[in-house]
Amino acid sequence: MYSNIHMPKGFKCAGVSAGIKLGGAKDMALILSDFPATAAGVFTQNQVCAAPVKVCRAHLEHGVARAIVMNSGIANACTGSEGMVAVRDMAAETAKIIGCEPQEIFVCSTGRIGPQLPLDKIVPGIGTLFESALIEHVQETAEAMMTTDTRPKVSVAQLQIEGRAVKIVGFAKGAGMIEPNMATMLSYITTDAAVERHAFQNALKKAVDASFNRISIDGDQSTNDTVLALANGASGVKTLDESSDDWDAFSRALEKVCFELAMMIVHDGEGADKFVTVNVAGAVSDADADQAARSVANSMLNKTAWAGTTPNWGRIMDAVGYSLARVEEEKVGVFYDDAQVVAGGVRTDIAVEELIKVVSQTDFAINIDLHLGDGAATVYTCNCTEEYVRINY
Known part of the structure; x- marks a missing residue:
């Protein structure tokens, strides 16, 4: 479905089976930036939130990211101190392979609430992800994010800034526990534009409010909702902010990607046919x-x-x-x-x-x-x- 889509410049991705799910389904994904990327994020407002959400919020304070690593099948929610250790171990293992700081790694999980993560499967899975990460592995990455989804969800926008091509590629998963203020959904937005940190955060929040916060499948808000956006500047354009001539065009493209992903989630609502x-x-x-x-x-x-x-x-x-x-x-x-x-x-x-x-x-x-x-x-x-x-x- 998405085999012809490639990541923006300076990004690679992968999706593999680490054995978390039964039957060999893909259950781990990686999004990797070759360069430090400006990070923005929006998270669940549920007072009961998963360990990876807590860690991602803390890492967002750093404002720079090199990678997102995630697993599907187990949410790592309501898992206490052991769950927090698992998230930090996932970040540390990923950072060790890249050669960066753990706070430059965002960790996400989705799936059943309660069970502990099987680190004996996840740690080797991280290594396998790096071995298979390529600019064209969009389909595999989207598949690895899925839980009750019936199909992967990817959206792309392209625009010209300063005569250079800029690309935005977004992923999402979600089919149930979907209620405004996001849901048991994960979304990752990547772009090779360079964007000032605070402007990027504001733009993402605006895009989320007009998309993921406008949808509802079953009225249940989740513990793991996460939307992360990374901008690595690999296109070579000057850093965009709200005063830039091309800011409106970039913001509209970001909103388009988020809206298309949100609509895919509703169309894939669990058991829904309308x-x-x-x-x-x-x-x-x-x-x-x-x-x-x-x-x-x-x-x-x-x-x-x-x-x-x-x-x-x-x-x-x-x-x-x-x-x-x-x-x-x-x-x-x-x-x-x-x-x-x-x-x-x-x-x-x-x-x-x-x-x-x-x-x-x-x-x-x-x-x-x-x-x-x-x-x-x-x-x-x-x-x-x-x-x-x-x-x-």
């Missing part, structure tokens, strides 16, 4: 619109109705009403795509067959107008089928 966009307009503020949109998107009653192609608009009204948004029932309008089912808080005379036609599509929108102000927000979500239960019981 992609649903929830738009709320007319709120007293953007924050209120966000509350209403999340409430509708996270409602299991709505998700199961969409799975059953049932246009149960009452569940939408209910979810809007119990959200923290200000709502005046007699002003609310609800649309399935362009088909209006609620006007002034009550049902219209639209034929139910027209609504069923909309919710039978694999991609549709729920559009809600609160008629109270100019606030607006969008959340991207999916339905919930019996298969979601089978995956997660």
Whole structure:
């Protein structure tokens, strides 16, 4: 799928099987920069967070990175002091091979919460990753990141800065435990642009807010959410910051990559077969619109109705009403795509067959107008089928 995609200049990557997962599936990945790279990161807001998240937050203070090493299959969350030792050992082993400081290594994990990492498999796996790291091993890297994902997720953007080609390549994994403020998802963004550290952090946060923080699959926030971005300057362009002429173009490209990856995550939602966009307009503020949109998107009653192609608009009204948004029932309008089912808080005379036609599509929108102000927000979500239960019981 991604065999023709190469990493940006100065980056290599790899994905291998270290024996963490049964059956020989790839379960370790490496992203390596030939040069010290400026680092930016955004992490889970869950008060219970995995050992690698704690270490990555600390390493981000250093601001420079040489590599990201990760495992899938075991989350290394709720593992106490032993889990922290495992993360530091992974960073130290990777740093020893590169010849850099351990704080220049970011370590990530994803998978089941609770078990300890098998360092007897992971340490040799790190060596195997370095032996196989190449600029073209994008497919293998994306595959190694997967847990319940059904397919790897990669996005690419290219642009010209100062007459030079600049490239951004992003990876992501995630299919369940996905709720705004990120989820059991990992994403790594690499670019051969040179970017000033604080500007890079601000740009990444803005891109995440418009992408990974706009999605929900099941309303569950994870312990391991991590988005990391590395910029190594190998393209030869001058260092970009918010005053640079090309800053807007770079920021848009970064946002594009993050948004495309976020949409891939929703389309690959565990057991899902419908992609649903929830738009709320007319709120007293953007924050209120966000509350209403999340409430509708996270409602299991709505998700199961969409799975059953049932246009149960009452569940939408209910979810809007119990959200923290200000709502005046007699002003609310609800649309399935362009088909209006609620006007002034009550049902219209639209034929139910027209609504069923909309919710039978694999991609549709729920559009809600609160008629109270100019606030607006969008959340991207999916339905919930019996298969979601089978995956997660």
